Amino acid sequence: MKYRLLHIIFAITTIILVNIDASAKSVAFGFFINESRNESLDYLEKILPNSFAGALKAKYNFDIFKPAQIPVLASGEDDGLKKEIIKEGDLKVITKDIDADYFVYGSFKPLDDNKIKMTINVFEIGTTSVFQFEDIGYLETEIFKLIDKIAVQIKNIANKSMIYKKGTIPSKSKLAILTNIDGEDLNSLYYEFLHYGYKLSPTQGNDIYGLMDYKQINKFYHFSGVNASFHMIDDRKDVELWHGTWSGTAYYKKISEEKKAYEKFSFNYMNTKNEIIKKIRSFSADDIDYIIIIGFNKSKNNAWIRCLNLKNNKLLITESEIEGSSINKIANKIIKSMTTGLPENI
Amino acid sequence: MTPVKHLKKIVIFILISIFLISCSSKKGLVYSSGKLSSNSKIAVIIDSQNNIKNAVLISFLKQGFKVKAVNSSDLYTMKDVYDISDLKKISYNISEENVSTVQKTYDNIYKLHIYNFELSKAEYLKQIRSEWDVEYLVLLDLKEWEKVSWARVINLKTFEIDFIENYPTAYDDNIETITEHFIKSITGK
Numbered sequence: 078m079k080y081r082l083l084h085i086i087f088a089i090t091t092i093i094l095v096n097i098d099a100s101a102k103s104v105a106f107g108f109f110i111n112e113s114r115n116e117s118l119d120y121l122e123k124i125l126p127n128s129f130a131g132a133l134k135a136k137y138n139f140d141i142f143k144p145a146q147i148p149v150l151a152s153g154e155d156d157g158l159k160k161e162i163i164k165e166g167d168l169k170v171i172t173k174d175i176d177a178d179y180f181v182y183g184s185f186k187p188l189d190d191n192k193i194k195m196t197i198n199v200f201e202i203g204t205t206s207v208f209q210f211e212d213i214g215y216l217e218t219e220i221f222k223l224i225d226k227i228a229v230q231i232k233n234i235a236n237k238s239m240i241y242k243k244g245t246i247p248s249k250s251k252l253a254i255l256t257n258i259d260g261e262d263l264n265s266l267y268y269e270f271l272h273y274g275y276k277l278s279p280t281q282g283n284d285i286y287g288l289m290d291y292k293q294i295n296k297f298y299h300f301s302g303v304n305a306s307f308h309m310i311d312d313r314k315d316v317e318l319w320h321g322t323w324s325g326t327a328y329y330k331k332i333s334e335e336k337k338a339y340e341k342f343s344f345n346y347m348n349t350k351n352e353i354i355k356k357i358r359s360f361s362a363d364d365i366d367y368i369i370i371i372g373f374n375k376s377k378n379n380a381w382i383r384c385l386n387l388k389n390n391k392l393l394i395t396e397s398e399i400e401g402s403s404i405n406k407i408a409n410k411i412i413k414s415m416t417t418g419l420p421e422n423i
Numbered sequence: 424m425t426p427v428k429h430l431k432k433i434v435i436f437i438l439i440s441i442f443l444i445s446c447s448s449k450k451g452l453v454y455s456s457g458k459l460s461s462n463s464k465i466a467v468i469i470d471s472q473n474n475i476k477n478a479v480l481i482s483f484l485k486q487g488f489k490v491k492a493v494n495s496s497d498l499y500t501m502k503d504v505y506d507i508s509d510l511k512k513i514s515y516n517i518s519e520e521n522v523s524t525v526q527k528t529y530d531n532i533y534k535l536h537i538y539n540f541e542l543s544k545a546e547y548l549k550q551i552r553s554e555w556d557v558e559y560l561v562l563l564d565l566k567e568w569e570k571v572s573w574a575r576v577i578n579l580k581t582f583e584i585d586f587i588e589n590y591p592t593a594y595d596d597n598i599e600t601i602t603e604h605f606i607k608s609i610t611g612k
Contacts, residue, residue: 205523251583255537260564261571264452264587271454277584279577280541283548285470285564288537296530308527315524342531343524349531353538360542362549363582 102235103140105175105202106130107150107182109195110162115187122160125195125224129181132228139232142177149174163198165207166312172202179235191216197227199234208234208395210241210305229419241305241395246367246384246415248274253363253387255280256371257294259287262404266371269408273416278365294372300383301347302392307383311343351390358387367393371411373404380407384415451571453588458611459559459576461487466557468493471565475598479563482602486610491557545582552579559585561609565601568594574605 106126111118126144133139144150149171163171163182172180183197193216199208210230214223233240246252252275258266259281267277281287299308316339341349357365370383381397396414401407459465465488469476476492483490551557560577569592576586588608592601606612 253541255541261573261589264573264575264589267575267584267587268452268454268589271456271584271587279548279560279582279584280545282575282584283544283560283562283577285468285562288540293533296533299527299530309523309530311524311527313524315522339524339528342535343528346527346531349535353535353542357538357542360545362552363545 103177104179105142105177110184112186165310208307242419250366251276253278253280253365257289265404297370305392455586464489465559466491469563478598
């Protein structure tokens with residue numbers, strides 16, 4: 078009896094310790110580069126990553142690595158080389174020897190009225206995706222408020238739920254929902270939104286059958302707005318199209334068209350997408366406020382969302398790993414996410 | 424109690440449990456933002472054989488609706504929207520090479536296709552409204568017992584979903600009874 082009790086206590090303790098270990102994340106920071114010519118702000122290139130690192134460690138118990146602790150970054154500085162904005166195509170090489178879950182880096186530039194705009198990139202090491210977002214705040218005495226605000230965003234993005242929030246969606250807004258469920262399941266989803274007071278565009282719901290399955294909806298998993306984006310890394314080196322005097326006219330024409338396709342759908346995708354977003358916005362019969370993408374897994378017990386404000390093309394909300402035992406329960410969690418501000422503590 | 428009687432009780436218990444679980448998982452729900460008047464001009468979309476379609480349309484006509492029957496395949500066609508010429512230009516075989524840029528390009532082509540397709544459908548619905556003077560689009564999917572029939576009504580004046588219902592088909596339901604049930608819910612009569 079005594080030994081059974083000891084075994085139970087040991088098992089419970091192990092489970093608690095494993096969960097504590099599993100929840101501690103590690104983040105390495107790169108420099109935040111001064112995009113302006115104002116060298117008096119160069120001091121922020123080190124202050125910013127060190128401040129973010131400090132906030133994540135002190136408030137959220139992250140394991141952190143500052144730029145000075147990362148050999149590939151520190152060696153560049155020691156050589157007196159001017160720091161440059163990291164190219165996404167180089168992330169794999171830069172981070173290959175960094176023993177952390179995430180790598181955060183970015184840039185900033187001063188604006189009028191003593192303001193500063195920061196661009197922050199959160200890269201999950203080992204993947205091919207980056208979460209990038211912007212924030213604007215005041216310099217000098219107010220800068221630490223901005224740093225704290227950004228630290229909260231980083232903390233929420235740097236985990237499996239990947240929560241990003243730039244606002245809430247009030248009821249009575251008109252939503253266009255794209256999802257991979259249809260029929261009675263789609264009605265169940267619609268029910269919760271209608272019940273909450275949202276208006277629903279007939280987008281997708283105007284057909285008996287849906288267009289996308291659980292694999293196809295995942296093409297929307299990477300999603301962008303003008304202010305923030307979760308995107309796959311693209312690099313022109315990936316698609317080098319060899320040509321030379323040996324090419325011939327037909328081959329050259331083919332690779333020129335291929336190059337145009339990559340420009341349109343990868344490197345300049347935001348411009349291409351903005352054209353269609355403009356068309357949707359100007360379709361006056363259906364005055365949509367927000368586009369909501371909801372991707373369900375095959376068992377429909379887990380979902381992710383992406384919300385775009387159609388009026389200003391801004392990414393408002395991302396969240397993944399929304400679990401529930403029914404579509405209605407997941408829908409209610411989504412609505413709660415859409416209507417509440419950023420969680421301070423997860 | 425003999426083992427056979429014991430076994431019979433277990434089997435009956437299991438069967439009843441399965442029945443109750445399957446019943447409880449099929450829940451009905453209904454939302455309506457307003458009642459349709461029964462002399463409204465509607466287009467009905469239903470994906471069924473012609474005899475079933477006719478039975479449904481007759482039920483609506485009997486109630487006074489002015490009905491146009493449409494197949495969704497007539498309403499929406501993907502062939503004019505999905506431009507696969509861009510896909511053909513990308514020469515990588517995606518199954519053999521996992522190249523981030525190429526994957527991103529494929530995904531973005533697909534996403535834009537979906538946006539364009541939804542926009543085309545919306546433009547077509549606007550045309551139905553203006554050229555056929557249809558006020559509401561009614562979608563119906565009728566299912567047999569132990570499944571869920573559902574209905575949806577789209578207001579083509581406001582371009583909003585006005586009505587939805589999931590109705591677990593009862594054992595004694597048929598095409599007419601399900602359709603009449605939905606008509607009652609839609610009109611509030």
